[in-house]
Amino acid sequence: MPRIELYKLFNKQGYTMFSPRHPFFPEERFAQYLRVFKGEPMEIFLHVEDSKKEEYLAHLPSDFLEVARDSQGYVVIPRKSPQEILEYLKNAFSDTFRKEDALLLETWRHRDFFYHYGRFRFRGFYGVLHRLFPIVFIMHGIPGFQPMAWDMIIGDPYFEDRNFLELSKHYQMISWGLEEAFTNVTLRIVENSALRILNDIVRQDRNGEGFVQAFRVASRVGLGFLRDFFWPATQATEHTEWTKFLRPPVPFVPWKESP
């Protein structure tokens, strides 16, 4: 059953999602969509530190709730039912994963088409000259060159065109799978204690260096792929241990911008 994993990480401000999928080796995703096309259902595993659903729903964006004035004070009124919220989440997954993967799929499709489309067909005026090039051998007076020449003229373009067809069929199947994957998707919420360790470290934020420490611990708790999240996070928001390499920012204009 094809599965997409999502990790709910604490990032000091709130929560963010991270999915451990390789950005430029797409075979893993394509294999999943091909399986969806062959009839298997898609599942999304949401890894959280605590499986209690209330905790999970508490951090949804505020337009799910309405704040109204009551006679005693303010009251919070939920606008959507839990069912509607889950539908909303599914749409969100479709908007993110599906967009990203459709882009990746088009990139790879065109890359392969570029290599294989009409590789042995030479079009245009000079192309005609190239196509006729074997005639040099034929007219040279050695009849033995003929089979090779005809093989080059007929055989090679034929098989290369078959390659092209195979490729387009293949990518068509994947894109159909991609369309189908997010129409019927199951969302599962699982508790992950390694994730809890990391989130606790970031929450504790010792010396204002929570991301560095989570970065160091991440691989040890088996979530090494989260280093791809923690490393940019620490570089962007924290002072690192390598103060030696810090430089004052290059001024955008050589004069002072404001008094």
Added chain:
Amino acid sequence: MTKGSLVNWRKNLTEVKVPLYVLPARLSGWYEDGAWVASSPLSLGELARKLQKKEAFVLLWELYMPPAPSPLSEGEVAHILTALENAIEEFLYSLSFYEKLARNYRFMFSLCLVAYIIGLLSVNTWWFIWFRQPYLALTGIDNWWKRKRFSCLTRCEFQGILQGEDEKRQQALAEVSSFFQSLDPGDPEYLEKMIAFAKGKEKENPAFSEIRRAYEHLRKREREKSYFLKRIPHTSWAKVKRFFLGDLLLIPEVFVPFLCVPVRDLSFTPSSGILEEWDAQNRALQAFQ
């Protein structure tokens, strides 16, 4: 009617159980530094050989964990299953994808062969035919062979993961784990020692030989370059080769994945003082700069 409702109820599904041990280790890759590993005693090739005769099957991984204060949680176990399944599926996908191209290239050579025979019969200057791409005959032949070996894995209907129940295996794993605790934490030769320890105990409990084989797969994986590094042409020789005989002419090799998944170090607790130690290191480093 949806596609999933077309179920062949007469299909004879057999259940195949494969043990998977959570082994104490210290992995060394960038993304797995210091992690333990969930490793199977069977490599993918051995697993395929075992499944060669099976019609259609359900693959169940039996997970054995050493006793620990905080065992792997539900999400971590689910991650192990996902990682294994993705590795196998990606492997099978790449094999079938490249085979689609390679088959046509080999057919191209077969036509060339016809031309060769005609030339052989009609004239005495037949050798010219070898001017034309003789290597096409062998394009993707290694992938073809791998596909033949591993195609039985495509008959897998479902993969699942269970807690292992076999007491002998649990006992052996507990012994191995306590032996690991007795080793020096910085020992570079720890894998050799673990293998030797398991080998010494094989007579009394056959589960030790499974653990030894799982460690041997891990050792092989540690010695090899990582999967991504193998795929990227990062040396100058690989770059030259890829440029001249690259993906246009030669089909890239598809590497057989290891059935090893990095998991949490079960002896690790964030309160064990490691964070304070790192803080001290940081402060020392900042003072030094």
